[in-house]
Every structure is written in structure tokens, then in C-alpha cells.
Amino acid sequence: MQATAAEYYAHLFPYKQLCELLTCSGDELSSIEFALEGEVYKRYVSVRTAAELKAAVTNFPGIKTLHFGAVYSGKPSSSARISAPVRRVLSFDVDLTDKAWIPLKDSRGALSMPQCDKAWPVCAASADILKRLLEEAFGFTRVLVVYSGRRGVHVHVFDDAAMRLGNEGRAAIVSYINGNLGTDQNRAASGVHLVMKMHNMRRWVYLWFTELVTRMGLLDGLSARMAFVERLDLEKYAFLRQELGSLADEVMDKEDGQDAWRHIVAKVSAAKPKAPWVLERLDCALLAYVWPVLDGNVTRDVGHLTKVPFACHATARRVACAVALANVWDFRPGLDAPAMDDWDQSRMDRALRHFHARGDKEGAGAEAEE
Secondary structure, three states: OOOHHHHHHHHHHHHHHHHHOOHHHHHHHEEEEEEEEEEOOEEEEOOHHHHHHHHHHHHHOOOEEEEEOOOOOOOOOOOOOOOOOOOOOEEEEEEEEHOOOOOOOOOOOOOOOOHHHHOOHHHHHHHHHHHHHHHHHHHOOOOEEEOOOOOOOEEOOOOOHHOOOHHHHHHHHHHHHOOEEOOOOEOOOOOHHHHHHHHHOOHHHHHHHHHHHOOOOHHHHHHHHHHHHHHHOOOOHHHHHHHOOHHHHHOOOOHHHHHHHHHHHHHHHHOOOOOOHHHHHHHHHHHHOOOOOEOOOHHOOOOOEEEEOOOOEEEOOOOOEOOOOHHHOOOHHHHHEEHHHHOOHHHHHHHHOOOOOEEEEEEEEHHOOO
């Protein structure tokens, strides 16, 4: 069955679950800003119930999608004299296009959905690392991970302390977490490496990079292997040539990407006694692949708008559905996300099981009972 956006929002969208989620910290639904996007764009929409939200959406001309924003001091308004944003879900946006090394375009230069789907492990790595950092560094545990519907992932935090953060606090979190590259643009900045070490994240970084090597075939192509060796930039050091050999030539001769990766690790390990810093060099190269790169604007501003979970992506015509926290790496966008062009209610039902912000333990328990 095929469904239009209007049909989806009229008959299939989970209004009740969305409203329960957005008020799970005790906020009044009528104080939360909604924005509707269709033939026109309308902000500062206020509703008192899920039924009112459904009516507002289904009666909106040419409805394409909807967004949620801050909790206001009163009824949402553009006038600060009437009402002002006082708190908001702490939201993060990770987009595959911010990782320059990922091939996302087809032969015509257009964004390719199959390529985006293949790169989902990069989104999964970013979401998993981000979730672990939020808990380890800030104590936030009420997290929802949402596939964006096309080429990224959204992570929403519903802890009360997170929602009360002002613009400066949100900006500080972005600055602390964001996977900035160093001045050479080849490897992660030293500050990212420090955060990884402080929160004992190194084993997860290596686990996720290995997942990219195996699941995405990251180092299967010869050009990808060369790019990785160039990212390391080790062969210019003459005093390491005995330990490293001709690393670029050697990785080209390996049978597959996994074999190439094992060879790189062995060579760097051999060079470590003579130059301990080579291990940090390898760490920073891996961080450039798996550490989350954030769209800071989405997170910093208390008044910012974000697409609601389970919105329909207008271009990809997929539902931006919730993903299991404990198994984010097993999500397959092309097979698991509900799609307007081939509607399968069982996909929607499975995704709705994860539409909560109870954290890993409670979420896992809830799923086990079903």
C-alpha cells in the first residue's frame, strides 16, 4: 500500500505517544510550541490534547511535516512580553554529509539512498558514543534515538536537568562533545582525544571502527586504504621505517579491508616502543571516522525547532522512527523504517516499541516483557 503525507498524518501518525513523550517531565502540552509545514509554515501552534494536535495537523493545507520546540512560560508566542521559551528537550543532529569521507552520491551526483543506508553504521556509532558520553559526562539517561528518515540520526535527551539548560549550557555541551578535526583536517583534534580518554571510550571507538571495516567494507577499496594511510601520515618519519615498512604498499596487497586493518594495527603496535605517540595518532585517525560531528545550531538555542519523531521525510518518504538504544547497530534503514511507498504496519509497530525515553535498562526490560 502507498500512503500520502496527508493520509499518514490522518490515520497512522502516533499522536498520543508523541504527546506523552513531550510531557513526560511534567510539562503542560499547551505550553509546548509546535510548527506546521505545508503550503505555508506556521509557528507557535498550541494544543491541549493529542486530539487537538491531530486536528491541527490534518486540517493544515498541504501538510508535509511538523516540528516541536521549547516549553514556554505560557502559551507559545513570538512576543516575549506574552511568553518566552524556558526549557526544551536537549536535541542533537548528526548528518552523514558532515563526514567528508563517506561516498553518498550516485553516478549522476545526486544523493543516493542506498549509499546513505549503507553508511548507517556511521550514524549508529555516533549515536552510541553520544549516548554513552551523555551518561558518563553529564549523568543524562533518558535518551531517545531517532533515524532521521534519510541521511542521519537525532538524539533527544529528556532528563529534567538537560531540559533546564540555557543557551550557554547547551553550547558548552556541544563544544565538549563535538568531533572537530585538527588543523590538518585529517585527524580528530587533540581535545576530542582527551575527552575519549577521560571517559574510557577508547575501546568503543575501536569497536565501532572495526564495525565500519566489517559492515561497510570501509577498507575494502584500495583508494580507501590509501586515504587511511595518508590520514595517519606516518611514512614521512625516517626513524620509523624499519617498524612501518612501506605501509601504503603493504596494505594494498591485503586480501580485504579486515586484513588491511589488522596489518595497520600490527605495524603501529610495532612502532609504539620507539614512538609512543603513534598510538595517539592512530586513535585520532579513528575518531575522525566514528566520533559524532554535531549540527550545533540544533542543540544550542532553547528556542530552536526540531522535527518530531515519526515525522514523514518529504523527500525519502520514510518515517523518522525510533531506534532501539541497545541495538542501534542492527537497525537497517531500508528494511526497518516504515515507508510511504510500501507501507508495512509491522515495521511501524516494531518502531513504536522504542518510542520512549526511559533509558537502556528500563527500555530493555519493557521489550523483554512483550
